[in-house]
Amino acid sequence: MSLSSFRFPTDIRFGAGAIALLPRILRERNVKRPLLVTDHGVLSCAFFTGIQQLLAKEEVVYATYADFGGNPTKKFVTAGVEAFRRHNADGLIILGGGCALDVGKAIGLMATHEGDLFDYEDDKPGAPAIEPRLPFMVAIPTTAGTGSEVGGSSVISDDETHRKVIIWGTAMVPKVVLADPELTFELPATITAYTGMDALTHNIEAYLAKNYHPMCEGIAVEGVRLAFEFLPRAVENPRDLEARKGMLMSSMMGATAFQKGLGVTHSCAHALSTCFDWHHGFANAVMLSACLRFNRDVSLTKLAHLGRVLGGTSSSTETLADFFLQKVETLCQQVGIPTTLKAKGAHITEALIEVATQDSCHLNNPKPCTKEDFRRIFHSVEG
Numbered sequence: 549m550s551l552s553s554f555r556f557p558t559d560i561r562f563g564a565g566a567i568a569l570l571p572r573i574l575r576e577r578n579v580k581r582p583l584l585v586t587d588h589g590v591l592s593c594a595f596f597t598g599i600q601q602l603l604a605k606e607e608v609v610y611a612t613y614a615d616f617g618g619n620p621t622k623k624f625v626t627a628g629v630e631a632f633r634r635h636n637a638d639g640l641i642i643l644g645g646g647c648a649l650d651v652g653k654a655i656g657l658m659a660t661h662e663g664d665l666f667d668y669e670d671d672k673p674g675a676p677a678i679e680p681r682l683p684f685m686v687a688i689p690t691t692a693g694t695g696s697e698v699g700g701s702s703v704i705s706d707d708e709t710h711r712k713v714i715i716w717g718t719a720m721v722p723k724v725v726l727a728d729p730e731l732t733f734e735l736p737a738t739i740t741a742y743t744g745m746d747a748l749t750h751n752i753e754a755y756l757a758k759n760y761h762p763m764c765e766g767i768a769v770e771g772v773r774l775a776f777e778f779l780p781r782a783v784e785n786p787r788d789l790e791a792r793k794g795m796l797m798s799s800m801m802g803a804t805a806f807q808k809g810l811g812v813t814h815s816c817a818h819a820l821s822t823c824f825d826w827h828h829g830f831a832n833a834v835m836l837s838a839c840l841r842f843n844r845d846v847s848l849t850k851l852a853h854l855g856r857v858l859g860g861t862s863s864s865t866e867t868l869a870d871f872f873l874q875k876v877e878t879l880c881q882q883v884g885i886p887t888t889l890k891a892k893g894a895h896i897t898e899a900l901i902e903v904a905t906q907d908s909c910h911l912n913n914p915k916p917c918t919k920e921d922f923r924r925i926f927h928s929v930e931g
């Protein structure tokens with residue numbers, strides 16, 4: 549018997565001004581002393597002052613934990629759990645991009661569970677169960693890329709070895725998401741482009757991934773369309789509300805869809821981040837086209853469908869698939885993504901190829917990718 553398991557995300561309030569619902573959401577859930585978790589970069593954003601005023605006006609007794617930024621590591625989680633206990637907190641407001649969201653969700657886990665964070669590593673033999681007793685968590689994304697606000701995973705690096713540890717549990721999906729596109733107005737063009745390309749890559753890889761999940765595939769196709777329509781506009785004009793909305797939605801759709809699986813692009817990107825400290829979205833963007841060409845033969849029908857969705861009219865499957873590949877390359881150019889590893893100081897090493905090969909994302913790629921395949925893919929973009 550072959551059964552499939554489907555999970556769909558959470559209570560999402562979406563649209564300009566959604567942030568204003570925050571005090572009401574806390575009241576409804578009887579949260580009286582939340583810990584606000586955000587990375588330090590957010591503190592200087594204009595919208596952060598607005599959120600502080602909103603909470604002060606409603607006399608919410610909150611404390612802020614913002615003593616972190618960059619790549620999420622375990623020490624940030626440990627310090628966050630201490631802040632949670634010091635404040636005697638009864639809930640979490642998690643505000644920010646992928647880093648804050650991953651750290652915040654892990655704080656929720658460790659504030660209510662015994663032992664060491666890495667005991668809970670996904671698929672670790674003997675790992676203790678993640679129980680549904682996590683504190684109430686409301687997630688408020690300020691970037692449109694990872695979609696971590698609608699996901700149950702948290703990726704935290706070991707401070708010493710830099711190894712990325714994935715922790716996953718349905719109880720780690722935030723109970724409410726306030727997705728307010730106006731909170732992404734202050735993102736610089738480069739970060740808009742990199743995070744947006746991550747969202748696009750999630751949607752494309754989820755659609756092509758080999759697992760059976762037509763619900764995710766439907767979502768992924770629309771997520772791809774939204775990214776093509778709105779990413780160039782969001783990069784060009786940071787205050788284009790319609791474009792910011794489109795990208796925030798594409799980001800959440802990508803993260804919803806990728807429970808179906810990802811693929812070789814993410815394995816290459818994880819290796820580039822580990823070996824050369826590349827931004828995750830940037831790494832995906834540089835690798836995407838080469839990885840789609842690697843998959844072209846087995847994914848021809850799906851690539852052709854994406855070509856059709858983007859306006860291709862040819863009756864030839866091959867031509868439509870190539871039309872889509874061309875669209876990906878044009879989009880990369882439009883939003884300023886280079887086409888080679890050298891352009892940002894990376895080069896091919898055995899370690900790079902090894903990390904990509906060991907990464908688990910490509911296990912769901914539509915076709916197997918060997919170490920030699922990874923070598924060839926990296927060589928095709930070396931420059």
Ligand SMILES: [Zn+2]
Pocket residue numbers: 694746750814828832
């Ligand atoms: Zn990603």
